[in-house]
Amino acid sequence: xxxxxxxxxxxxxxxxxxxxxxxxxxxxxxxxxxxxxxxxxxxxxxxxxxxxxxxxxxxxxxxxxxxxxxxxxxxxxxxxxxxxxxxxxxxxxxxxxxxxxxxxxxxxxxxxxxxxxxxxxxxxxxxxxxxxxxxxxxxxxxxxxxxxxxxxxxxxxxxxxxxxxxxxxxxxxxxxxxxxxxxxxxxxxxxxxxxxxxxxxxxxxxxxxxxxxxxxxxxxxxxxxxxxxxxxxxxxxxxxxxxxxxx
Numbered sequence: 001x002x003x004x005x006x007x008x009x010x011x012x013x014x015x016x017x018x019x020x021x022x023x024x025x026x027x028x029x030x031x032x033x034x035x036x037x038x039x040x041x042x043x044x045x046x047x048x049x050x051x052x053x054x055x056x057x058x059x060x061x062x063x064x065x066x067x068x069x070x071x072x073x074x075x076x077x078x079x080x081x082x083x084x085x086x087x088x089x090x091x092x093x094x095x096x097x098x099x100x101x102x103x104x105x106x107x108x109x110x111x112x113x114x115x116x117x118x119x120x121x122x123x124x125x126x127x128x129x130x131x132x133x134x135x136x137x138x139x140x141x142x143x144x145x146x147x148x149x150x151x152x153x154x155x156x157x158x159x160x161x162x163x164x165x166x167x168x169x170x171x172x173x174x175x176x177x178x179x180x181x182x183x184x185x186x187x188x189x190x191x192x193x194x195x196x197x198x199x200x201x202x203x204x205x206x207x208x209x210x211x212x213x214x215x216x217x218x219x220x221x222x223x224x225x226x227x228x229x230x231x232x233x234x235x236x237x238x239x240x241x242x243x244x245x246x247x
Contacts, residue, residue, distance in 0.1 A: 001161055001162035001172060001176065001217075001220075003153060003154050003160060005162075005220075006151075006160070006161075006162040007153075009162075009213070009216075010151050010152070013151075013164055013209060016205070016209075017202075017205075017206075019128070019129050020129060021152070023129030023130070024127070024128060024129045024150065024151065024152055025152065026129070026132065027127035027128055027129055027130075027131060027132050027135065027150070028127045028148075028150040028152060028155065028158060030127065030132050030135055030136065031125065031127035031135050031139065031148045031150070031158065032148065032155070032157050032158065034135055034136065034139040034140065035125075035139065035146060035148050035157065036146070039145070039146035039147055039148065040148070040156075040157035040158075041157075043124070043147030043148065043149070043158070043159045044159060044161075044176070044177060046122060046145065046147060047101060047122060047124070047147065047159075047173060047177045048177035048178060050081060050100045050101055050122060051081050051083070051100065051101065051173075051174050051177050051178065051179045052177055052178035052179065053078065053178060053179075053180060054078050054079070054080060054081045054179060054180060055073075055076065055080040055081070055179065055180055055181045055182075055183060056080065056081050056082075056083050056171075056174035056179035056180075056181070056182050056183070057070070057080050057081070057082045057083065057183045057185055057228070058083050058085065058167065058170050058171050058174060058182055058183065058184050058185065058187075059082060059083065059084045059085060059088040059091070059092060059099070059185050059186050060085050060088055060167045060184070060185065060186035060187040060188070061085065061086065061087045061088045061091065061108070061167075061186055062186045062187055062188030062191060063188065063191050063192075063193055065091075065185065065186030065188070065230075066091065066095075066186075067091050067092055067094070067095035067097055068082065068092075068097070068183075068185040068186070068228065069232065070082075070097065072232045073183075080183070081100040081101070081174075081179070082097055082098075082099040082100055082101075083099060083100060083101045083102075083103065083170045083171075083173070083174055084099040084101070084102045084103070084116070084170075085102075085103055085104075085165075085166035085167040085169075085170045086102070086103070086104040086105065086106075086107065086108040086113075086166040087108030087109055087112075088186060089102045089104070089108070089109070089112045089113045089116050089121075090108070090109045090112035090113075091186075092116070093112050093115060093116055098116055098119045098120060098121055099116055099121050100121065100122065101121065101122045101123075101124060101170070101173070101174075102116055102117070102121055102122070102123045102124070103124045103126065103149075103166050103169055103170040103173060104123060104124070104125060104126065104166055105125075105126040105127075105128060105131055105134075105166060106125065106126075106131055106134035106135065106138050107131065107134065110134075110138050113142075114138070114141055114142055114143070117142045117143060117144040117145070117146070118143050118144055119144075120144065120145075121144065121145075122144075122145045122146070122147065123142055123144070123145070123146050123147075124146075124147045124148070124149050124159065124173065125138075125139060125142075125146060125147070125148050125149070126148075126149045126150065126151075126166070126169065127148065127149070127150045127158070128150070128151065147159060149161075149169070149173075151163075151164070159173070161173050161175075161176040162176075162213070162217075163213060164206065164209050164210060164213055165206055165207070165209070165210040167184075167187060167210055168209075168210040168213045168214050168217075171184065171214060171217060171225070172213075172217060175217060175221050175223055175225075179223065180223070181223060181224045181225070181226060182223060182224070182225045182226065183226050183228045183234065184214070184225065184226065184227050184228060184237060185228045187210075187214075187227070188207075189207045189208060189210060189211040190204070190207070192204060192207065214237060215237070215238075218236070218237045218238070224236065225237040
């Protein structure tokens with residue numbers, strides 16, 4: 001997504017959640033300083049090499065979803081590429097699936113993301129206003145290929161293709177670099193494990209933005225965006241729900 005199209009949405013998100021732009025910039029600056037030189041070069045190109053021309057299975061962490069049943073998909077060449085959103089990396093690894101890409105803001109089980117990175121996964125680390133301590137703790141510990149991202153104006157060293165939560169940001173990245181289809185697995189915009197009422201309300205507000213941004217992507221992109229249901233069927237993504245099944 002071009003930043004000119006993303007910026008108004010980003011501004012609305014910042015106003016709704018009280019994110020201060022100066023804090024976002026500080027986090028982006030810190031991430032840039034922590035990334036090794038090779039991780040600051042051509043992040044989009046390196047993601048494209050992994051995802052272009054392939055179905056991208058975007059794996060979320062909906063309660064009870066588990067790992068994607070890749071064996072249910074028809075045989076294809078090249079095979080689908082798995083893109084895990086943050087904590088879904090652990091779900092994938094536990095099932096013996098090494099994602100091609102992990103998209104993370106480092107608030108999940110980061111040791112699993114480090115393990116995936118060691119096994120050849122590209123990890124795209126996202127900077128935002130309140131995760132500087134996590135950036136400082138974890139970015140130096142990744143042993144493999146990294147890229148950085150943030151949601152603000154374009155920077156040569158950081159990706160910004162749109163998206164707010166790890167899940168919808170992963171979908172925007174796969175769409176931007178030329179995946180053939182997006183298959184959304186483990187996405188639930190109404191379920192959360194948060195117990196505290198205030199934290200639950202905030203989490204649900206973020207999930208609603210993820211739902212809306214994915215709907216925008218489905219409307220604006222010629223690429224098919226499909227919900228992969230637990231019964232194995234695929235259905236076009238429509239406003240967080242599904243319409244006619246497809247295969």
